[in-house]
Amino acid sequence: MLIQEQLLDLNEKKRAGHEFHLQYLAEILTRKGVDIQSVIEKIKAFQVAIPSWALGTGGTRFGRYPGGGEPRSLEEKIEDVGLLHALNRSSDSISLHIPWDIPGDAAALQALLKSHGLTIDSVNSNTFQDQSGQPLSYKFGSLSHTDAAVRRQAIEHNITCIEHGVALDSKVLTVWLADGSNFPGQQHFRRAWQRTADTLTDIYQALPDDWTLLIEYKPYEPHFYSMVIPDWGTSLSLCQYLGKKAHVLVDLGHHLPNTNIEQIVARLMHFGRLGGFHFNGSMYGDDDLTTGSIKPYQFFLIFNELVDAMSDPAVKNPPLAWMIDASHNTKDPLEDLLQSVQNILTTYAKALLLDRNQLEAAQQNNDVVTAEELLRDAFAIDTRALVAEAARQNGGAIDPIGAFRDLKIRENRIEKRGKKSVATGL
Ligand code: PSV
Ligand code: MN
Numbered sequence: 323m324l325i326q327e328q329l330l331d332l333n334e335k336k337r338a339g340h341e342f343h344l345q346y347l348a349e350i351l352t353r354k355g356v357d358i359q360s361v362i363e364k365i366k367a368f369q370v371a372i373p374s375w376a377l378g379t380g381g382t383r384f385g386r387y388p389g390g391g392e393p394r395s396l397e398e399k400i401e402d403v404g405l406l407h408a409l410n411r412s413s414d415s416i417s418l419h420i421p422w423d424i425p426g427d428a429a430a431l432q433a434l435l436k437s438h439g440l441t442i443d444s445v446n447s448n449t450f451q452d453q454s455g456q457p458l459s460y461k462f463g464s465l466s467h468t469d470a471a472v473r474r475q476a477i478e479h480n481i482t483c484i485e486h487g488v489a490l491d492s493k494v495l496t497v498w499l500a501d502g503s504n505f506p507g508q509q510h511f512r513r514a515w516q517r518t519a520d521t522l523t524d525i526y527q528a529l530p531d532d533w534t535l536l537i538e539y540k541p542y543e544p545h546f547y548s549m550v551i552p553d554w555g556t557s558l559s560l561c562q563y564l565g566k567k568a569h570v571l572v573d574l575g576h577h578l579p580n581t582n583i584e585q586i587v588a589r590l591m592h593f594g595r596l597g598g599f600h601f602n603g604s605m606y607g608d609d610d611l612t613t614g615s616i617k618p619y620q621f622f623l624i625f626n627e628l629v630d631a632m633s634d635p636a637v638k639n640p641p642l643a644w645m646i647d648a649s650h651n652t653k654d655p656l657e658d659l660l661q662s663v664q665n666i667l668t669t670y671a672k673a674l675l676l677d678r679n680q681l682e683a684a685q686q687n688n689d690v691v692t693a694e695e696l697l698r699d700a701f702a703i704d705t706r707a708l709v710a711e712a713a714r715q716n717g718g719a720i721d722p723i724g725a726f727r728d729l730k731i732r733e734n735r736i737e738k739r740g741k742k743s744v745a746t747g748l
Contacts, residue, residue: 371415372415373417509548
């Protein structure tokens with residue numbers, strides 16, 4: 323309640339400027355025949371999960387420069403996501419990575435989540451690191467390992483993740499497999515795929531009926547010659563092998579430079595097999611930068627395909643699990659997450675404003691210039707006032723990052739948690 327009252331005060335100070343922008347945009351959009359409130363309602367309903375591992379400072383293999391006040395426990399991570407949600411009203415869930423976030427008292431955590439208006443999004447397994455005391459090593463793979471005992475250990479870990487998720491009302495298990503090889507000849511490609519399909523089958527069988535298994539792909543890292551699941555085709559082949567509860571997860575950073583991600587997204591939705599999304603930005607690969615920071619037009623083109631498929635009743639794709647999967651080395655993690663959500667929402671709004679009937683007609687007539695201009699027009703609209711209005715109507719801040727600074731949130735966290743507190747994660 324306290325923060326909501328503070329936001330009302332802060333919003334009042336920004337009200338005149340905000341209303342001016344909103345009116346201006348409303349006038350332009352009304353002339354185009356757009357019902358502005360219906361767009362605002364869609365933005366209000368769009369929620370993006372925050373990963374527990376993005377709340378602390380990220381590092382590279384060369385170093386890490388924590389900014390202080392990082393969450394020291396799962397409870398403090400929930401508190402941080404609750405704060406983000408209070409500011410932008412669009413971050414209503416948190417994803418857990420096991421064993422970085424082993425939940426303790428499930429009932430107490432549920433109560434805490436509820437007090438912040440949050441739920442648990444996905445549970446994510448981790449077979450890419452060895453934990454202390456773990457009997458067998460994942461150095462040469464986990465679900466695809468040549469040794470059945472290692473595969474069994476990785477299966478058991480994923481089943482434990484499902485059990486934690488069930489206790490917290492999650493409905494999604496996300497598997498990202500770091501398995502692969504560094505040198506030609508090291509791994510038998512066909513056998514590695516089959517072992518993975520078989521171990522995933524055991525996990526799939528342990529999945530409750532109302533759960534989804536998301537399978538993420540990545541072309542390289544930690545291995546550089548081959549990855550067992552390097553691309554969407556391999557993810558899709560595994561999903562088809564497993565059954566209807568398995569879907570492909572697209573992480574924006576998991577593509578080689580210049581990959582046409584928008585086409586991948588469209589294809590997967592056409593097949594009804596796109597299950598989830600990890601937002602981040604990328605210059606070279608899995609850079610985990612702020613989403614939309616490097617290639618905003620490509621980001622818009624991806625959203626254009628998502629919105630196109632989501633608004634087509636002929637497309638039978640399940641609702642998507644939206645999540646940010648970023649790492650913040652230089653920015654304050656909470657500010658970066660607020661920026662990411664803003665970029666997601668402003669880009670989503672642009673895609674909503676595209677006139678799809680006109681685009682379809684231009685495509686049908688092979689009118690290349692008109693088709694492209696329609697995209698460019700929608701991309702050029704400054705949708706920030708719509709997003710600010712959506713947050714305001716939902717009880718959030720007109721300017722979430724400004725509010726974060728005005729309320730001295732980081733300073734307060736440093737005071738409470740200390741300058742040297744370090745969150746679990748990579
Ligand atoms: C791997 O790079 C990844 O994108 C997967 O989603 C992991 O679970 C996450 O990052 C953890 O850092
Ligand atoms: Mn990811």
